[in-house]
Amino acid sequence: MKIKSIESFVLSDKLENTFHFSQWEYSERRICIVKITSDTGHMGWGEGYGPADVIKAGIDHLSSFVIGQNPIETETIWSILYRRSLDYARRGVLVASISAIDVALWDLKGKILDLPVYQLLGGKKRDSIIPYATGLYFTKSKSLTQDLAIEAQRYCDLGFKAMKMKVGIGIKEDIKNVKAIREAIGPDVQLMVDANHAYSLREAILLSKAIEQYDISWFEEPISPEYYEQYAELRTRTTIPIAGGECEYLRFGFQTILKNNSVDILQPDICAAGGLTEVKRIGTLASTYGIEVVPHTWGTGIALAAASHYIFNLDILPGRLNAPSAFIEYDRTENALRDELTYSNLTFAEGAFTISDAPGLGFEFNEDALRKYAVCHQPVELSEVQS
Ligand SMILES: [Mg+2]
Numbered sequence: 001m002k003i004k005s006i007e008s009f010v011l012s013d014k015l016e017n018t019f020h021f022s023q024w025e026y027s028e029r030r031i032c033i034v035k036i037t038s039d040t041g042h043m044g045w046g047e048g049y050g051p052a053d054v055i056k057a058g059i060d061h062l063s064s065f066v067i068g069q070n071p072i073e074t075e076t077i078w079s080i081l082y083r084r085s086l087d088y089a090r091r092g093v094l095v096a097s098i099s100a101i102d103v104a105l106w107d108l109k110g111k112i113l114d115l116p117v118y119q120l121l122g123g124k125k126r127d128s129i130i131p132y133a134t135g136l137y138f139t140k141s142k143s144l145t146q147d148l149a150i151e152a153q154r155y156c157d158l159g160f161k162a163m164k165m166k167v168g169i170g171i172k173e174d175i176k177n178v179k180a181i182r183e184a185i186g187p188d189v190q191l192m193v194d195a196n197h198a199y200s201l202r203e204a205i206l207l208s209k210a211i212e213q214y215d216i217s218w219f220e221e222p223i224s225p226e227y228y229e230q231y232a233e234l235r236t237r238t239t240i241p242i243a244g245g246e247c248e249y250l251r252f253g254f255q256t257i258l259k260n261n262s263v264d265i266l267q268p269d270i271c272a273a274g275g276l277t278e279v280k281r282i283g284t285l286a287s288t289y290g291i292e293v294v295p296h297t298w299g300t301g302i303a304l305a306a307a308s309h310y311i312f313n314l315d316i317l318p319g320r321l322n323a324p325s326a327f328i329e330y331d332r333t334e335n336a337l338r339d340e341l342t343y344s345n346l347t348f349a350e351g352a353f354t355i356s357d358a359p360g361l362g363f364e365f366n367e368d369a370l371r372k373y374a375v376c377h378q379p380v381e382l383s384e385v386q387s
Helices: 052-066 072-086 094-114 144-157 171-185 201-214 228-237 250-259 275-289 300-314 336-342 369-372 382-386
Strands: 003-021 023-036 043-048 130-134 163-168 190-194 216-220 242-244 327-331 347-349 354-356 373-379
Touching: 003 052, 003 094, 003 336, 003 369, 003 382, 023 052, 023 094, 023 336, 043 052, 043 094, 043 300, 052 072, 052 094, 052 373, 052 382, 072 094, 072 144, 072 275, 094 275, 130 354, 144 163, 144 171, 163 171, 171 190, 171 201, 201 216, 201 228, 228 250, 250 275, 275 300, 300 327, 300 336, 300 347, 300 354, 336 369, 369 373
Parallel strands: 130 163, 130 327, 163 190, 190 216, 216 242
Antiparallel strands: 003 023, 003 373, 023 043, 347 354
């Protein structure tokens, strides 16, 4: 059995309504996905998180090391790609290219073996997972605080038990927005805040002290991901749990976070940090430190599916009769690529996702949406590599 072809695609969709977070504005959704086909006729889909065109270039560069390999041997292929990238890119976007290929290979392996990825990872350890709505971004609206409260209320009406809002626009405005959203959703819905590393340690301490009263489940990326020790210091200065890791890569990077006691909640992105193969290892590493893992998840239904299989398999820590809930990030901002590219096998009811036993990552792929949104496409075939 051999991998016959790799096709990388960049998809793009211009947003109807722009929105921004603490770093920059979104006016477009642009994503790189990859399709890997075996000589058995099965196909798997993967996705990279980060700048789509650069990830695509990375996938195209790595393709020749993947073509002709046995698609069942996901870990062997990962090792080849890692060794091929190590000398130039120990961190960063080439790891996202490896991640996209790895996710596609797990999907492909599941399709070939007719098993869902969560079984290939070792089994389903929980019956349901809790999606938290990611939204509540900034806009140029003059009534932003009021708009955010209305949006938050809408997530409650849809049945969400948790949601995450953006902070990082300025401490006074942040406090006003957090207060308005907590008042809108009441005391029973969990609320997280995410600064996308907008603040200094001093500012992060100020903000966290001011919003502790609003029962915040975690404060995500308060400060730059480079300042591991400042994260640890912040943890000692607030009762709000500190989260981070979406800008980190490979088990080696996550070991640095863990060794520095930087976070309460570790957030590797499966489509950037090394794929399912590596993030499974990162989860095991986190368990040796007693640190919770809630993957960062952005992009299309491919990324959502990869995260869901991972989380259904994730160890329940700490173990107890009434098991703690496992969260999955569920982006609710405008994204036609996410909404149209896949038909999910996740079912949302009573604030939780359950998952079917469909093989691979479980979704059905919509080729019409691919044709509609693809702006750049590159196939590499087995015969091209061998000749
Ligand atoms: Mg974040």
